Amino acid sequence: MADTTPPLETARLRLRPFTAADVDAVHAYHRLEDVARYQYWQPRSRDEVAQEVAKWLEGGWDRPAPDAIVFAVTLKENGILIGDMVLLFRDQGARQGEIGFSFDPAHGGQGYATEAARAVLDFGFGQFNLHRIFGRCDARNMASWRLMERLDMRREAHFREHAMFKGGWDEEFYYAMLSREWADLRRGTN
Numbered sequence: 748m749a750d751t752t753p754p755l756e757t758a759r760l761r762l763r764p765f766t767a768a769d770v771d772a773v774h775a776y777h778r779l780e781d782v783a784r785y786q787y788w789q790p791r792s793r794d795e796v797a798q799e800v801a802k803w804l805e806g807g808w809d810r811p812a813p814d815a816i817v818f819a820v821t822l823k824e825n826g827i828l829i830g831d832m833v834l835l836f837r838d839q840g841a842r843q844g845e846i847g848f849s850f851d852p853a854h855g856g857q858g859y860a861t862e863a864a865r866a867v868l869d870f871g872f873g874q875f876n877l878h879r880i881f882g883r884c885d886a887r888n889m890a891s892w893r894l895m896e897r898l899d900m901r902r903e904a905h906f907r908e909h910a911m912f913k914g915g916w917d918e919e920f921y922y923a924m925l926s927r928e929w930a931d932l933r934r935g936t937n
């Protein structure tokens with residue numbers, strides 16, 4: 748059974764399960780147009796955030812085979828919540844995972860999202876023995892795909908006008924990392 752005992756710790760961050768007390772901190776950035784623009788949702792009201800966080804509370808930390816684990820990303824030094832990250836378990840048989848992330852722009856540009864995402868990749872490959880972890884984003888979402896490139900994920904696909912998104916054609920990038928590529932990176936051989 749995977750050891751999913753929270754929290755995960757990095758040099759500057761603590762990734763822990765969500766609590767009901769986190770609603771206001773999440774609303775502070777989920778209400779922003781800049782955060783919602785390339786997501787499948789519109790800027791959220793406090794009630795909508797409360798409903799979302801209620802789902803995240805169920806978490807997956809305590810389950811051996813969760814559908815998803817949602818991480819509250821907090822600063823170690825003061826406990827401030829700066830973002831949310833999700834690891835979705837997409838195919839148990841083929842051990843495929845997907846990451847997703849939203850961060851408060853008030854704490855952007857300091858490498859926190861990169862640091863949190865590395866911890867989640869390490870967690871997915873290490874604790875859940877995932878074979879491949881991928882991430883998707885709108886091709887116009889430069890902050891998102893640049894983050895995945897900082898993680899050394901490979902751009903695997905560019906889907907052109909393959910779907911409708913918020914009233915227009917969707918352009919989507921897929922990025923991915925294999926477990927052996929992650930192991931090579933950690934050994935410094937890649």
Ligand SMILES: CC(C)(COP(=O)(O)OP(=O)(O)OC[C@H]1O[C@@H](n2cnc3c(N)ncnc32)[C@H](O)[C@@H]1OP(=O)(O)O)[C@@H](O)C(=O)NCCC(=O)NCCS
Pocket residue numbers: 781782783785786848849850851854855856857858859860861862883884885888890891894
């Ligand atoms: C995607 C998102 C998380 C990226 O946030 P970000 O602030 O660019 O990412 P990081 O926290 O990793 O910070 C990276 C920046 O900090 C800089 N930085 C400073 N210190 C750093 C460090 N120690 N390590 C890495 N980068 C560091 C980097 O150079 C980079 O700056 P640049 O953009 O000027 O090149 C954020 O834009 C977001 O939440 N967007 C809205 C939600 C969204 O669209 N989510 C994705 C849906 S697919």
